Amino acid sequence: MLALLFTIGTERFGLDASEIVEVAPYVEFLPDSQPHDFVAGEFSYRGAPTAVIDLGLLTGQAPCPPLLSTRIILVRRASPKYPDRIIGLLAEKVTETVTITPAQLNTTDQHIDEAAFKTPLTLDGYGTVQLLHLDRLLPTMVLDLVLNI
Amino acid sequence: MFDLNLRNKIIILGVLAALVPTVTGSLLVYWKEHRVNVQMQKAIDNYSNQLIDRAADDAYSTVEISNLMIQKYVDHSLSMARALLKYGGEVHFAGPNVTWNAINQFNLKTNAVSLPRFMVGNTWIQPNPDFKVKTPVVDEATDITTATCTIFQRMNEAGDMLRIATSVPNKDGSRAISTYIPAVNPDGKPNPVIATVLSGETFRGRAFVVNNWYMTAYEPMRNGKGDIIGMLYVGIRRDAAPVMRKILAETQVGKTGFIYILYATSSGASEARDLKGECVISKDAKYDGQNLLNEQDVNGKYYIQDILQRAVKLRPNESGEMHVMLRNSATGEVTHQIIQYQYFKPWDWVIIAQAPQSDFDEARENTHRELRSLLYLSIGGGVIGLAIALWLALFISAHIARPIAQVTVIAGRIAEGNLLEAGQLAGAETCSLTKKVDDGTGSVAERFSKTRDETGRLFCAVRTMIDNLYSLISQVKSASIQLISTATQISATSKQQESTVQNFGTSTSEIAAAVKEISATSQELLKTMDDVTIVANQTGSQAASAHTSIGGMEEAMRKLAQSTGTISSKLSIINDKANNIGSVITTITKVADQTNLLSLNAAIEAEKAGEYGLGFSVVAREIRRLADQTAVATLDIEQMIREMQTSVSTGVMEMDKFSEEVRRGVDTASQLGQQFGRIIDQVQALTPRFEAVHEGMQAQSQGAQQINDAMLQLTDAARQSAVSIREFNLAAEQLHRAVQGLKEEITKFKVA
Incomplete structure (x- = not known):
């Protein structure tokens, strides 16, 4: 499994590449977009206005600073209300990918918390990386809230 | 001399006639003796030098012959050793290695080497330091020929040669093995022995082996393949020739002279022993082994050092000569030693023949004695001749002198003014008329006047003279009395005139002195003014030169300020460039x-492609790594640029400060320059004023001088008048005195 590495606050996270559409640079948001709670704004992705969630704000930490390595991870999400939509996730230090072997996935204790949005993994050369579970991080309720705007 | 009377003069004439030839003869003999002595000395010196030179020549030839004989003998010994080696079999390396502590014979450094065994035929030449145990080949060669013999083993490709068997003894009596001759000497030149042997030739020559000079031969040793694997050495101690030693030690030069031989230099010997000046052979082995370098003559000169220095420059068989004054240490007697020396180059020997000059003095002393006796004889003969001459002179003088003595008595009476008595003695007519004289005297006068020779005629003439004188004096007496009164009158008049003129002279002298004082004072003032002017001029010129210096300084300061400005502008250019680099870095x-973003997306796409995207994912990873490296490098560059900018801005600030200081320096310099200019102007303005004063002074001085000159002329004239009058006065007085004197003289003559 290939995972994209990024940072939120002080923690290092990994996201399964198969869930990612594309990584886009941190650009200026559309002027009429309204920041709201953890939503940083909207930007034009391939002509369509796309909402961007600041993962720092979402996880209750400081917003991501405007740096070159701060990028927008575009993922495809669906809810009963909005069957197929693309959402942007703003994260820091989005510069690396790492391959995670099935063995590494199995050795970790996945039963600590079934509901947690992250699973800690120990990777050689990277230390502890939290594997992010998008469906737990962004439940349908949150998605609807975001996409409704 | 002139007080002597006639008789004595004649005696002296006779004595001188005998004395002069005697003295001349003796002087001639004395002078000739000196000449003969000099010639004899030259001849003897020549002869003694030749004799000593011959002795030195003979010694040189003896040494030369010994050298030839020893060389022959070395050749003979070498062929003998070679034959023994051939008899033993082929030389080659074999078997297990032997470890040697090889000692470099020049610097005595030891290093352990492992070498194969050295074989002669089937015999292994084993390391053997003990003379009691026989070593094959070398001991046999020495037994037969008495020459020392050594086998060298080649240590390496360079050709260092190790002594593995030898009959040469060390100082401690063991065999001198395990030392080696390096292929390169300590001075970096190739060792001549090794070089010759490695080229396949035999080396012949002198060599300092272990502790002594040897006549030697070194020959290469080859194994079956013809490679040089070692060398064979034979040598004979050079001073081993006992006959030569005996001949030289017993040679006698002249009566007590002798021969001795010294080493001229220390070249080629070991560093441990300096051979220079060491005595090799001397009479009765008195000085053998001693170093005579510090021998001194009576003046403290190191004459042996002189000889060695000159000897090495001589050609073969050429002699050098030296004379030294030596003090015998036992008796304290100083003797003149003649030294002849020659240089035998092959052995580096200086052969010295020495003999005292006194050995050759006998002949000269004999000649000297003979000449001395000749001198005494000539003086003795002269004394006898003198006695005879004296007796003859006494006899002849008595005969001539008596009549002359009578005339002398008469002339004496005339001189006293006693004409009367003179006339009687001479038998003059005037006297005989007035007074009768005794018959005895008259008869003597008659006898002389009758003689017809010169004395008789003289007698008659004297008689006539007395008669004439008598009448003359009577007339003069009366005239002189009149003259005296006239002279007295003249003298009185002139004295009066003199006192008048003298008064006039005194007043003029006083005026002249006053004027002279004025003149001197004004001249002194003039000199002072001159000094002042010179000082003012010097001040002016010094101020001018200072002004020029300040100008130069100002110029230099200005240039410095310009340079500073240039540097500042250069620094700001550097700063701009750094900024440009910064923008380039931002772009990078x-x-x-x-690139990083691209690679991320590529990796994600590749992952989605599954199996088909594997290759592409590798490319994506590589691209990312490149991008990361670029970013890191860029960070470094940014850091450097930042540091550079900091240094540059510090530099700009420093430069600004510096240029401010320079500007201040320029201002100060130009102010100084202006001040100096003002000083110069002031000093220059002074000079023409000084000149005006100076001219005035000079005019004054000249005027005073002119008055002084006029006064001096006047004084001179007065003084001349005074002198003329005084002279006139004196003349008058003299006249008076002369007349008075005449009168007195006349009264002396008794005429009646």
């Missing part, structure tokens, strides 16, 4: 960021 950073 952006590119790196884009």
Whole structure:
């Protein structure tokens, strides 16, 4: 499994590449977009206005600073209300990918918390990386809230 | 001399006639003796030098012959050793290695080497330091020929040669093995022995082996393949020739002279022993082994050092000569030693023949004695001749002198003014008329006047003279009395005139002195003014030169300020460039960021492609790594640029400060320059004023001088008048005195 590495606050996270559409640079948001709670704004992705969630704000930490390595991870999400939509996730230090072997996935204790949005993994050369579970991080309720705007 | 009377003069004439030839003869003999002595000395010196030179020549030839004989003998010994080696079999290396502590014979450094065994036929030449145990080949060769013999083993490709068997003894009596001759000497030149042997030739010559000079031969040793694997050495101690030693030690030069031989230099010997000046052979082995370098003559000169220095420059068989004054240490007697020396180059020997000059003095002393007796004889003969001459002179003088003595008595009476008595003695007519004289005297006068020779005629003439004188004096007496009164009158008049003139002279002298004082004072003032002017001029010129220096300084300061400005502008250019680099770096950073983003997306796409995207994912990873490296490098560059900018801005600030100081320096310099200019102007303005004063002074001085000159002329004239009058006065007085004197003289003559 290939995972994209990024940072939120002080923690290092990994996201399964198969869930990612594309990584886009941190650009200026559309002027009429309204920041709201953890939503940083909207930007034009391939002509369509796309909402961007600041993962720092979402996880209750400081917003991501405007740096070159701060990028927008575009993922495809669906809810009963909005069957197929693309959402942007703003994260820091989005510069690396790492391959995670099935063995590494199995050795970790996945039963600590079934509901947690992250699973800690120990990777050689990277230390502890939290594997992010998008469906737990962004439940349908949150998605609807975001996409409704 | 002139007080002597006639008789004595004649005696002296006779004595001188005998004395002069005697003295001349003796002087001639004395002078000739000196000449003969000099000639004899020259001849003897020549002869003694030749004799000593011959002795030195003979010694040189003896040494030369010994050298030839020893060389022959070395050749003979070498062929003998070679034959023994051939008899033993082929030389070659074999078997297990032997470890040697090889000692470099020049610097005595030891290093352990492992070498194969050295074989002669089937015999292994084993390391053997003990003379009690026989070593094959070398001991046999020495037994037969008495020459020392050594086998060298080649240590390496360079050709260092190790002594593995030898009959040469060390100082401690063991065999001198395990030392080696390096292929290169300590001075970096190739060792001549090794070089010759490695080229396949036999080396012949002198060599300092272990502790002594040897006549030697070194020959290469080859194994079956013809490679040089060692060398064979034979040598004979050079001073081993006992006959030569005996001949030289017993040679006698002249009566007590002798021969001795010294080493001229220390070249070629070991560093441990300096052979220079060491005595090799001397009479009765008195000085053998001693170093005579510090022998001194009576003046403290190191004459042996002189000889060695000159000897090495001589050609073969050429002699050098030296004379030294030596003090015998036992008796304290100083003797003149003649030294002849020659240089035998092959052995580096200086052969010295020495003999005292006194050995050759006998002949000269004999000649000297003979000449001395000749001198005494000539003086003795002269004394006898003198006695005879004296007796003859006494006899002849008595005969001539008596009549002359009578005339002398008469002339004496005339001189006293006693004409009367003179006339009687001479038998003059005037006297005989007035007074009768005794018959005895008259008869003597008659006898002389009758003689017809010169004395008789003289007698008659004297008689006539007395008669004439008698009448003359009577007339003069009366005239002189009149003259005296006239002279007295003249003298009185002139004295009066003199006192008048003298008064006039005194007043003029006083005026002249006053004027002279004025003149001197004004001249002194003039000199002072001159000094002042010179000082003012010097001040002016010094101020001018200072002004020029300040100008130069100002110029230099200005240039410095310009340079500072240039440096400042250069620094700001550097700063701009650094900024440019910064913007370039920003661009590079952006590119790196884009590349990274691209690679991320590529990796994600590749992952989605599954199996088909594997290759592509590798490419994506590589691209990312490149981008990362670029970013890191860019960070470094940014850091450097930042540091550079900091240094540059510090530099700009320093430069600004410096240029401010320089500007201040320029201002100060130009102010100084202006002040100096003002000083110069003032001093220059002074000079013409000084000149005006000076001219005035000079005019004054000249005027005073002119008055002084006029006064002096006047004084001179007065003084001359005074002198003329005084002279006139004196003349008058003299006249008076002369007349008075005449009168007195006349009264002396008794005429009646």
